[in-house]
Amino acid sequence: MVTTKSQSNVLRYDIVGSRRFSNYGFAVIVAIGALGFLLAGLSSFLKINLLPFTEPLSLNFVPQGLALSFYGIAGTLLEIYLLYVIAVDYGSGYNEFDRNSGKVTIFRRGRSQSKNIELTYKIADVQAVRVEIREGLNPKRALYLRVKGKGDLPLSEVGQPIALNVLEDRAAEIAKFLAVPLEGL
Template structure:
Protein backbone atom coordinates (compact mmCIF):
# COMPACT_ATOMS: atom_id res chain seq x y z
CA UNK A 1 0.00 0.00 0.00
CA UNK A 2 1.45 3.37 -1.04
CA UNK A 3 0.46 6.82 0.13
CA UNK A 4 -0.68 9.46 -2.30
CA UNK A 5 1.30 12.65 -2.75
CA UNK A 6 -1.16 14.63 -0.58
CA UNK A 7 -1.03 12.00 2.15
CA UNK A 8 2.77 12.11 2.13
CA UNK A 9 2.71 15.88 2.48
CA UNK A 10 0.23 15.67 5.38
CA UNK A 11 2.35 13.02 7.12
CA UNK A 12 5.46 15.17 6.81
CA UNK A 13 3.60 18.22 8.11
CA UNK A 14 2.37 16.19 11.06
CA UNK A 15 5.94 15.14 11.88
CA UNK A 16 7.11 18.74 11.62
CA UNK A 17 4.38 19.88 14.02
CA UNK A 18 5.23 17.26 16.65
CA UNK A 19 6.85 18.76 19.77
CA UNK A 20 10.62 18.45 19.83
CA UNK A 21 11.08 19.13 23.54
CA UNK A 22 9.33 17.61 26.54
CA UNK A 23 9.99 19.36 29.83
CA UNK A 24 8.57 18.31 33.19
CA UNK A 25 8.93 20.71 36.09
CA UNK A 26 9.65 19.06 39.44
CA UNK A 27 8.18 21.03 42.34
CA UNK A 28 8.04 20.36 46.07
CA UNK A 29 4.62 19.23 47.24
CA UNK A 30 2.82 20.32 50.42
CA UNK A 31 4.92 23.43 50.98
CA UNK A 32 2.22 25.03 53.13
CA UNK A 33 2.10 22.03 55.47
CA UNK A 34 5.89 21.97 55.72
CA UNK A 35 5.96 25.70 56.45
CA UNK A 36 3.39 25.18 59.21
CA UNK A 37 5.23 22.28 60.86
CA UNK A 38 8.60 24.01 60.77
CA UNK A 39 7.30 27.31 62.12
CA UNK A 40 5.58 25.44 64.97
CA UNK A 41 8.83 23.57 65.63
CA UNK A 42 10.81 26.82 65.57
CA UNK A 43 8.46 28.51 68.04
CA UNK A 44 8.46 25.43 70.26
CA UNK A 45 12.25 25.29 70.20
CA UNK A 46 12.48 28.97 71.14
CA UNK A 47 10.02 28.38 73.98
CA UNK A 48 12.00 25.43 75.33
CA UNK A 49 15.26 27.37 75.14
CA UNK A 50 13.80 30.41 76.92
CA UNK A 51 12.39 28.25 79.73
CA UNK A 52 15.74 26.48 80.09
CA UNK A 53 17.63 29.78 80.31
CA UNK A 54 15.01 31.17 82.72
CA UNK A 55 15.53 28.19 85.02
CA UNK A 56 19.28 28.92 85.01
CA UNK A 57 19.05 32.63 85.88
CA UNK A 58 16.11 32.15 88.26
CA UNK A 59 13.86 34.70 86.54
CA UNK A 60 11.25 34.34 83.81
CA UNK A 61 12.53 35.97 80.64
CA UNK A 62 8.96 35.97 79.33
CA UNK A 63 6.19 36.25 81.91
CA UNK A 64 3.88 33.62 80.44
CA UNK A 65 6.67 31.02 80.22
CA UNK A 66 6.92 30.14 83.90
CA UNK A 67 10.15 28.36 84.84
CA UNK A 68 9.87 28.85 88.62
CA UNK A 69 9.26 25.16 89.28
CA UNK A 70 11.91 23.89 86.88
CA UNK A 71 15.33 22.96 88.26
CA UNK A 72 18.15 23.85 85.89
CA UNK A 73 19.85 20.49 86.36
CA UNK A 74 18.68 18.25 84.81
CA UNK A 75 15.37 19.68 83.54
CA UNK A 76 16.62 23.10 82.45
CA UNK A 77 19.64 21.69 80.63
CA UNK A 78 17.43 19.16 78.86
CA UNK A 79 15.03 21.88 77.74
CA UNK A 80 17.93 24.01 76.47
CA UNK A 81 19.25 21.02 74.51
CA UNK A 82 15.91 20.15 72.92
CA UNK A 83 15.15 23.80 72.27
CA UNK A 84 18.47 24.34 70.50
CA UNK A 85 18.00 21.18 68.41
CA UNK A 86 14.48 22.24 67.46
CA UNK A 87 15.62 25.72 66.42
CA UNK A 88 18.55 24.46 64.33
CA UNK A 89 16.53 21.71 62.65
CA UNK A 90 13.60 24.00 61.79
CA UNK A 91 15.91 26.72 60.42
CA UNK A 92 17.62 24.09 58.25
CA UNK A 93 14.28 22.84 56.93
CA UNK A 94 13.03 26.37 56.28
CA UNK A 95 16.20 27.16 54.32
CA UNK A 96 15.63 24.02 52.23
CA UNK A 97 12.09 25.16 51.41
CA UNK A 98 13.21 28.72 50.61
CA UNK A 99 16.02 27.54 48.33
CA UNK A 100 13.82 24.99 46.55
CA UNK A 101 16.26 22.16 47.23
CA UNK A 102 15.34 19.08 45.21
CA UNK A 103 13.27 21.02 42.70
CA UNK A 104 14.23 21.13 39.05
CA UNK A 105 13.15 19.62 35.76
CA UNK A 106 13.36 16.66 33.41
CA UNK A 107 13.96 17.71 29.82
CA UNK A 108 13.97 15.52 26.72
CA UNK A 109 15.22 17.35 23.65
CA UNK A 110 14.88 15.61 20.28
CA UNK A 111 16.59 18.47 18.46
CA UNK A 112 19.78 17.96 20.48
CA UNK A 113 19.12 14.24 21.03
CA UNK A 114 19.75 14.93 24.70
CA UNK A 115 18.10 14.22 28.03
CA UNK A 116 18.80 16.52 30.98
CA UNK A 117 17.88 15.81 34.60
CA UNK A 118 18.42 18.87 36.80
CA UNK A 119 17.86 19.21 40.55
CA UNK A 120 18.73 22.19 42.70
CA UNK A 121 21.17 21.65 45.56
CA UNK A 122 21.40 23.43 48.89
CA UNK A 123 24.75 25.20 48.68
CA UNK A 124 24.42 26.81 45.26
CA UNK A 125 25.44 25.69 41.80
CA UNK A 126 28.29 23.46 43.00
CA UNK A 127 25.82 21.12 44.69
CA UNK A 128 23.26 21.12 41.88
CA UNK A 129 22.64 17.81 40.12
CA UNK A 130 22.84 17.99 36.34
CA UNK A 131 22.76 14.65 34.50
CA UNK A 132 22.73 14.30 30.73
CA UNK A 133 22.37 11.28 28.46
CA UNK A 134 21.73 10.72 24.80
CA UNK A 135 18.10 9.89 24.03
CA UNK A 136 19.37 6.85 22.13
CA UNK A 137 20.56 5.37 25.44
CA UNK A 138 17.06 5.33 26.93
CA UNK A 139 15.63 1.83 26.62
CA UNK A 140 12.39 2.23 28.54
CA UNK A 141 10.46 3.58 31.50
CA UNK A 142 9.95 1.67 34.75
CA UNK A 143 7.29 2.40 37.36
CA UNK A 144 7.93 1.33 40.94
CA UNK A 145 5.46 1.41 43.82
CA UNK A 146 6.63 0.37 47.29
CA UNK A 147 4.44 -0.06 50.34
CA UNK A 148 6.63 0.11 53.43
CA UNK A 149 4.36 -0.03 56.48
CA UNK A 150 2.64 3.37 56.46
CA UNK A 151 5.04 4.85 53.90
CA UNK A 152 4.14 4.56 50.22
CA UNK A 153 6.85 5.40 47.69
CA UNK A 154 6.08 5.96 44.04
CA UNK A 155 8.96 6.26 41.59
CA UNK A 156 9.46 6.49 37.86
CA UNK A 157 12.81 5.38 36.46
CA UNK A 158 14.53 5.66 33.11
CA UNK A 159 16.17 2.48 31.92
CA UNK A 160 19.54 3.56 30.56
CA UNK A 161 21.64 1.31 28.34
CA UNK A 162 24.47 -0.34 30.34
CA UNK A 163 23.67 1.89 33.36
CA UNK A 164 21.64 1.65 36.54
CA UNK A 165 18.03 2.80 36.31
CA UNK A 166 17.81 6.55 36.80
CA UNK A 167 15.01 7.95 39.03
CA UNK A 168 13.31 10.94 37.43
CA UNK A 169 10.11 11.13 39.51
CA UNK A 170 10.19 10.31 43.23
CA UNK A 171 7.05 10.84 45.27
CA UNK A 172 6.95 10.47 49.05
CA UNK A 173 3.35 11.72 49.10
CA UNK A 174 1.38 9.19 47.05
CA UNK A 175 -0.85 10.23 44.17
CA UNK A 176 -3.38 8.22 42.18
CA UNK A 177 -1.76 5.37 40.28
CA UNK A 178 -3.51 6.58 37.13
CA UNK A 179 -1.84 9.99 37.51
CA UNK A 180 1.56 8.36 37.98
CA UNK A 181 0.98 6.20 34.92
CA UNK A 182 -0.05 9.29 32.96
CA UNK A 183 3.24 11.03 33.77
CA UNK A 184 5.23 7.94 32.82
CA UNK A 185 3.26 7.33 29.61
CA UNK A 186 3.79 10.95 28.54
CA UNK A 187 7.55 10.39 28.62
CA UNK A 188 7.33 6.94 27.04
CA UNK A 189 5.12 8.20 24.23
CA UNK A 190 7.41 11.14 23.53
CA UNK A 191 10.50 8.91 23.44
CA UNK A 192 8.71 5.99 21.80
CA UNK A 193 9.97 3.51 24.40
CA UNK A 194 8.10 0.84 26.39
CA UNK A 195 6.87 1.07 29.98
CA UNK A 196 7.77 -1.75 32.31
CA UNK A 197 5.55 -2.45 35.33
CA UNK A 198 5.65 -2.23 39.01
Protein backbone atom coordinates (compact mmCIF):
# COMPACT_ATOMS: atom_id res chain seq x y z
CA MET A 1 0.00 0.00 0.00
CA VAL A 2 1.15 3.48 -0.79
CA THR A 3 0.21 6.31 1.51
CA THR A 4 -1.10 9.43 -0.12
CA LYS A 5 -1.84 12.53 1.93
CA SER A 6 -3.37 15.26 -0.17
CA GLN A 7 -4.65 17.33 2.74
CA SER A 8 -4.32 17.18 6.52
CA ASN A 9 -8.01 16.24 6.78
CA VAL A 10 -7.84 13.37 4.27
CA LEU A 11 -5.89 10.16 4.73
CA ARG A 12 -5.74 7.76 1.79
CA TYR A 13 -4.04 4.41 1.23
CA ASP A 14 -3.88 2.94 -2.26
CA ILE A 15 -4.25 -0.85 -2.49
CA VAL A 16 -2.25 -2.92 -4.97
CA GLY A 17 -4.43 -5.37 -6.86
CA SER A 18 -3.52 -8.11 -9.28
CA ARG A 19 -0.84 -6.05 -11.03
CA ARG A 20 1.97 -7.36 -8.89
CA PHE A 21 5.25 -8.95 -9.93
CA SER A 22 4.28 -12.43 -8.70
CA ASN A 23 1.19 -12.50 -10.93
CA TYR A 24 3.20 -11.46 -13.98
CA GLY A 25 5.75 -14.19 -13.22
CA PHE A 26 3.04 -16.80 -12.74
CA ALA A 27 1.38 -15.75 -16.03
CA VAL A 28 4.68 -16.17 -17.92
CA ILE A 29 5.28 -19.62 -16.42
CA VAL A 30 1.73 -20.77 -17.25
CA ALA A 31 2.08 -19.44 -20.81
CA ILE A 32 5.36 -21.29 -21.40
CA GLY A 33 3.98 -24.53 -19.93
CA ALA A 34 0.71 -24.33 -21.87
CA LEU A 35 2.54 -23.63 -25.11
CA GLY A 36 4.87 -26.57 -24.53
CA PHE A 37 2.02 -28.99 -23.84
CA LEU A 38 0.03 -27.72 -26.82
CA LEU A 39 2.97 -27.97 -29.22
CA ALA A 40 3.82 -31.48 -27.98
CA GLY A 41 0.22 -32.61 -28.51
CA LEU A 42 0.05 -31.03 -31.96
CA SER A 43 3.41 -32.57 -32.90
CA SER A 44 2.14 -36.04 -32.07
CA PHE A 45 -1.01 -35.42 -34.15
CA LEU A 46 0.64 -33.79 -37.17
CA LYS A 47 3.80 -35.95 -37.05
CA ILE A 48 5.86 -32.77 -37.44
CA ASN A 49 8.34 -31.85 -34.73
CA LEU A 50 7.24 -28.43 -33.43
CA LEU A 51 9.52 -28.66 -30.38
CA PRO A 52 13.17 -28.82 -31.49
CA PHE A 53 14.60 -29.60 -28.03
CA THR A 54 12.56 -32.80 -27.53
CA GLU A 55 11.14 -35.68 -29.54
CA PRO A 56 7.30 -35.57 -29.34
CA LEU A 57 6.98 -37.60 -32.56
CA SER A 58 7.49 -40.78 -30.55
CA LEU A 59 4.24 -40.12 -28.68
CA ASN A 60 1.00 -41.72 -29.83
CA PHE A 61 -1.69 -39.14 -30.33
CA VAL A 62 -4.17 -41.32 -28.49
CA PRO A 63 -3.85 -41.12 -25.46
CA GLN A 64 -0.60 -39.16 -24.78
CA GLY A 65 -0.90 -36.46 -27.46
CA LEU A 66 -4.57 -35.97 -26.71
CA ALA A 67 -3.86 -35.54 -22.99
CA LEU A 68 -1.01 -33.10 -23.70
CA SER A 69 -3.28 -31.11 -26.03
CA PHE A 70 -5.96 -30.99 -23.34
CA TYR A 71 -3.44 -29.69 -20.79
CA GLY A 72 -2.22 -27.13 -23.32
CA ILE A 73 -5.74 -25.86 -23.99
CA ALA A 74 -6.53 -25.76 -20.25
CA GLY A 75 -3.29 -23.84 -19.62
CA THR A 76 -4.10 -21.40 -22.42
CA LEU A 77 -7.54 -20.74 -20.93
CA LEU A 78 -5.94 -20.17 -17.52
CA GLU A 79 -3.45 -17.79 -19.15
CA ILE A 80 -6.28 -15.82 -20.80
CA TYR A 81 -8.00 -15.52 -17.41
CA LEU A 82 -4.76 -14.40 -15.71
CA LEU A 83 -4.16 -11.75 -18.37
CA TYR A 84 -7.74 -10.52 -18.00
CA VAL A 85 -7.44 -10.25 -14.21
CA ILE A 86 -4.14 -8.39 -14.56
CA ALA A 87 -5.59 -6.09 -17.25
CA VAL A 88 -8.57 -5.01 -15.10
CA ASP A 89 -6.30 -4.82 -11.99
CA TYR A 90 -8.71 -6.91 -9.95
CA GLY A 91 -8.62 -6.15 -6.22
CA SER A 92 -6.97 -2.75 -6.46
CA GLY A 93 -8.52 0.24 -4.81
CA TYR A 94 -8.12 2.56 -1.87
CA ASN A 95 -9.06 3.24 1.74
CA GLU A 96 -9.94 6.89 2.28
CA PHE A 97 -10.60 8.60 5.57
CA ASP A 98 -12.06 12.10 5.09
CA ARG A 99 -12.69 14.33 8.09
CA ASN A 100 -14.13 17.09 5.87
CA SER A 101 -17.07 14.95 4.78
CA GLY A 102 -16.99 12.77 7.93
CA LYS A 103 -16.82 9.59 5.86
CA VAL A 104 -14.68 6.49 5.45
CA THR A 105 -14.62 5.00 1.95
CA ILE A 106 -13.33 1.52 1.12
CA PHE A 107 -13.15 0.88 -2.63
CA ARG A 108 -12.05 -2.29 -4.44
CA ARG A 109 -12.05 -2.91 -8.19
CA GLY A 110 -13.99 -5.95 -9.42
CA ARG A 111 -13.88 -7.93 -12.66
CA SER A 112 -16.06 -5.33 -14.37
CA GLN A 113 -17.34 -1.83 -13.68
CA SER A 114 -20.61 -3.21 -12.26
CA LYS A 115 -18.73 -5.54 -9.88
CA ASN A 116 -16.73 -2.81 -8.11
CA ILE A 117 -17.21 -2.60 -4.35
CA GLU A 118 -17.52 0.78 -2.66
CA LEU A 119 -18.39 0.93 1.00
CA THR A 120 -18.98 4.28 2.69
CA TYR A 121 -19.48 4.75 6.42
CA LYS A 122 -19.64 7.68 8.79
CA ILE A 123 -16.50 8.28 10.85
CA ALA A 124 -18.77 8.43 13.91
CA ASP A 125 -19.73 4.76 13.29
CA VAL A 126 -16.11 3.58 13.44
CA GLN A 127 -15.49 1.90 16.79
CA ALA A 128 -11.84 0.80 16.52
CA VAL A 129 -8.92 -0.16 14.31
CA ARG A 130 -7.92 -3.79 14.85
CA VAL A 131 -4.65 -5.49 14.00
CA GLU A 132 -4.46 -9.27 13.54
CA ILE A 133 -1.04 -10.91 13.63
CA ARG A 134 -0.62 -14.66 13.27
CA GLU A 135 2.78 -16.22 12.67
CA GLY A 136 3.66 -19.77 11.59
CA LEU A 137 3.32 -21.71 8.35
CA ASN A 138 0.48 -19.52 7.14
CA PRO A 139 1.29 -16.07 8.55
CA LYS A 140 -1.36 -13.38 8.59
CA ARG A 141 -0.87 -9.70 9.23
CA ALA A 142 -4.03 -7.82 8.58
CA LEU A 143 -5.65 -4.53 9.45
CA TYR A 144 -9.38 -4.20 10.10
CA LEU A 145 -11.79 -1.34 10.69
CA ARG A 146 -14.50 -2.14 13.26
CA VAL A 147 -17.71 -0.40 12.20
CA LYS A 148 -20.86 -0.26 14.32
CA GLY A 149 -23.33 -2.87 13.07
CA LYS A 150 -21.01 -4.15 10.30
CA GLY A 151 -18.24 -5.97 12.18
CA ASP A 152 -14.63 -5.93 11.04
CA LEU A 153 -13.92 -4.68 7.51
CA PRO A 154 -10.51 -5.55 6.01
CA LEU A 155 -8.26 -2.62 5.12
CA SER A 156 -5.13 -4.51 4.05
CA GLU A 157 -4.40 -5.93 0.63
CA VAL A 158 -4.45 -9.61 -0.23
CA GLY A 159 -1.11 -11.29 -0.84
CA GLN A 160 2.09 -11.29 1.11
CA PRO A 161 1.89 -10.24 4.75
CA ILE A 162 2.68 -6.60 5.44
CA ALA A 163 5.92 -5.91 7.30
CA LEU A 164 5.22 -5.74 11.01
CA ASN A 165 6.58 -2.21 11.49
CA VAL A 166 4.57 -0.92 8.50
CA LEU A 167 1.41 -2.57 9.81
CA GLU A 168 1.88 -1.09 13.28
CA ASP A 169 2.63 2.39 11.94
CA ARG A 170 -0.35 2.34 9.60
CA ALA A 171 -2.73 1.08 12.29
CA ALA A 172 -1.54 3.74 14.74
CA GLU A 173 -1.83 6.46 12.10
CA ILE A 174 -5.40 5.49 11.18
CA ALA A 175 -6.49 5.14 14.83
CA LYS A 176 -5.01 8.53 15.70
CA PHE A 177 -6.52 10.15 12.59
CA LEU A 178 -9.99 8.77 13.40
CA ALA A 179 -9.57 9.23 17.18
CA VAL A 180 -10.59 5.62 17.91
CA PRO A 181 -8.88 2.91 19.97
CA LEU A 182 -6.30 0.55 18.50
CA GLU A 183 -6.87 -3.13 19.28
CA GLY A 184 -4.67 -6.18 18.89
CA LEU A 185 -1.20 -4.75 19.59
